[in-house]
Structures are given as C-alpha cells and as structure tokens.
Amino acid sequence: MIQVQDLTKRFGALTAVDAVSFEVHEGESVALWGANGAGKTTILRCLLGLYHFEGFIAIGGYDIRTHGRQARRLLGFVPQELSFHANMSVTDTLIFYARLKKASVIPDTLLDRLALRPHLEKRVGELSGGLKQRLALALALVGDPPLLLLDEPTANLDVRARDDFMHLLHELKAAGKTLVYTSHRLEEVATLADRVLLLESGRLVADAPPHRLAAEIGHELLLRVYVAPHHIEQAIQVLHAKGFTASMNSHGIKIFVPALQKATVLETLLHANIDVRDFSLEWAFHNEQHD
Numbered sequence: 001m002i003q004v005q006d007l008t009k010r011f012g013a014l015t016a017v018d019a020v021s022f023e024v025h026e027g028e029s030v031a032l033w034g035a036n037g038a039g040k041t042t043i044l045r046c047l048l049g050l051y052h053f054e055g056f057i058a059i060g061g062y063d064i065r066t067h068g069r070q071a072r073r074l075l076g077f078v079p080q081e082l083s084f085h086a087n088m089s090v091t092d093t094l095i096f097y098a099r100l101k102k103a104s105v106i107p108d109t110l111l112d113r114l115a116l117r118p119h120l121e122k123r124v125g126e127l128s129g130g131l132k133q134r135l136a137l138a139l140a141l142v143g144d145p146p147l148l149l150l151d152e153p154t155a156n157l158d159v160r161a162r163d164d165f166m167h168l169l170h171e172l173k174a175a176g177k178t179l180v181y182t183s184h185r186l187e188e189v190a191t192l193a194d195r196v197l198l199l200e201s202g203r204l205v206a207d208a209p210p211h212r213l214a215a216e217i218g219h220e221l222l223l224r225v226y227v228a229p230h231h232i233e234q235a236i237q238v239l240h241a242k243g244f245t246a247s248m249n250s251h252g253i254k255i256f257v258p259a260l261q262k263a264t265v266l267e268t269l270l271h272a273n274i275d276v277r278d279f280s281l282e283w284a285f286h287n288e289q290h291d
C-alpha cells in the first residue's frame with residue numbers, strides 16, 4: 001500500500017527526515033514513534049504530498065510525484081486538531097468534503113457509528129474535543145479510502161474520548177483499513193500497531209512489532225501518573241519509599257521504570273489508597289529525562 005525509499009526532507013540546514021525507507025502492506029497498522037522533533041509529522045506530510053522531498057514514495061503503486069491525484073484518492077487524513085471553519089455546521093462540513101472528494105454520499109452507517117447524527121446541525125466550533133475528532137475521522141473516511149493517515153489523533157482528548165476514538169480505530173483496522181499514525185502513547189502503539197517505526201533525529205532506528213520493540217528498549221519507560229492534587233505529595237513519598245525515582249512536573253508525576261515494573265508503581269499507589277485518575281507510558285528518550 002505504501003512504499004517509501006530513501007526519503008529525505010531538509011529544512012535549510014536541518015535534515016528532518018534522513019534516508020528513511022519502509023513499506024506498509026494492505027490492512028497493516030503502523031505507528032510512527034519517536035521523541036518530539038524526530039520527524040514523524042514530516043513523514044506524514046511527505047506522504048500527503050504537502051512537501052517536496054528527496055527519495056521515492058508510492059501509494060497504492062502510484063508515484064506521488066507523478067500520480068499525486070490518484071495516490072491521494074486512496075487516503076484520508078486525520079490531523080491532530082481539526083482546523084475547519086468553526087462557523088460551518090457539521091452537515092455542511094461533511095457535504096463540503098464530500099464534494100471536494102467527489103464522493104456522492106456520506107454513508108448513514110458512518111454517521112451512526114461515529115455517533116455524529118445528533119450533532120449534525122451544530123456548528124463545528126461548538127463541538128467538544130472528542131466530537132471534533134470524530135468529525136475529523138468522518139471527513140477522512142469520506143469516499144471510503146483504504147488508507148488512513150493520522151497525526152497524534154488522540155493528543156488533545158480526555159481519557160474517555162481517547163478510549164472511544166481508539167475503539168473506532170480498532171474497528172477500522174478490523175474492517176481492513178490500512179492505518180499509519182503517530183502517537184506518543186505507548187498503550188496506543190502497543191495495542192493497535194502491527195509494526196512500530198522508531199525514529200530518532202529523522203533516522204529510522206527500528207522497524208519491529210511492538211512486543212519486540214518493548215523488549216529491546218524495555219529498561220527505558222517513562223510512566224506519567226495523574227492523581228488528585230491533594231494526593232501528589234503522598235504519592236511521591238510512597239514511590240520513593242519503594243525505591244522509584246518519581247518527580248512532579250506540569251504533566252503529572254514522572255517515574256522512570258523498567259518495563260516489567262510498571263504494574264508495581266500502580267499497585268503501590270493503589271495500596272496507599274491513592275486514586276490513579278489516569279496514566280500514560282512513553283519510551284523514555286534521553287532528551288526528555290530532564291524536562
């Protein structure tokens with residue numbers, strides 16, 4: 001479905017993507033993974049045909065330089081945040097996209113599945129974050145393209161909306177869609193991806209199924225835990241008492257853990273009667289350890 005050979009993208013002196021090659025097969029779900037600035041979004045933008053680049057990209061066998069229109073017809077794109085006209089209604093937005101993609105109808109089943117029907121008359125600007133992202137997914141699915149590209153699609157969602165959205169992606173995968181997405185969240189990578197492309201400073205350093213990747217770099221996980229404000233100090237104390245390095249920053253409590261000990265952290269907090277409201281796991285990149 002996607003062939004990328006020796007893809008290089010420079011911004012002036014900066015090489016944002018450096019001789020990256022990979023393939024994505026039909027029905028596969030592939031996560032682009034890496035620290036901030038690793039080049040994930042730039043790769044997606046190259047696939048979308050938004051940048052000039054060195055190297056070769058084909059989608060569905062179409063070289064995107066010479067057959068861009070045919071290639072783009074095969075894909076839908078879900079951005080991190082929908083930046084569509086806030087004053088337009090959901091219906092008008094859907095109709096606009098359908099015209100743009102020369103698709104005649106928005107299937108009723110799609111509106112039902114994405115639970116958008118009760119919101120059709122609302123203005124896009126009135127929608128909650130979760131609904132906006134579902135609308136973004138609906139727009140990407142207009143014309144029923146076999147390939148979806150998603151850029152951090154759950155980054156701005158709360159836990160519930162994130163779970164809902166991930167559920168939809170699992171359904172799309174089960175229905176045979178090819179998914180290529182960027183995500184910072186380890187659980188999204190581990191549960192949805194068949195393969196993970198790990199990027200570091202624009203270079204592809206690993207291309208493996210998530211379980212193998214986790215084993216390879218398992219000693220370097222960053223766990224972020226979110227508890228009620230009045231529990232923060234106690235949480236850090238009990239974690240220190242158990243020998244964990246835990247610290248607080250604006251993103252919650254940060255704990256660097258060996259992969260196999262992540263459950264111990266949560267159990268420790270549970271035994272201390274501290275409610276864990278949410279947690280996330282990330283690969284711990286060296287440049288993130290001091291933020």
Ligand SMILES: Nc1ncnc2c1ncn2[C@@H]1O[C@H](COP(=O)(O)OP(=O)(O)OP(=O)(O)O)[C@@H](O)[C@H]1O
Nearest residue numbers: 011014015016034035036037038039040041042043
């Ligand atoms: N339009 C641009 N002009 C100049 N430099 C850019 C541009 N877009 C990206 N970059 C740089 O290219 C590098 C890769 O950026 P990119 O957005 O692809 O990273 P990323 O892995 O998607 O990171 P993030 O998770 O923060 O979105 C970064 O150093 C970034 O500053």
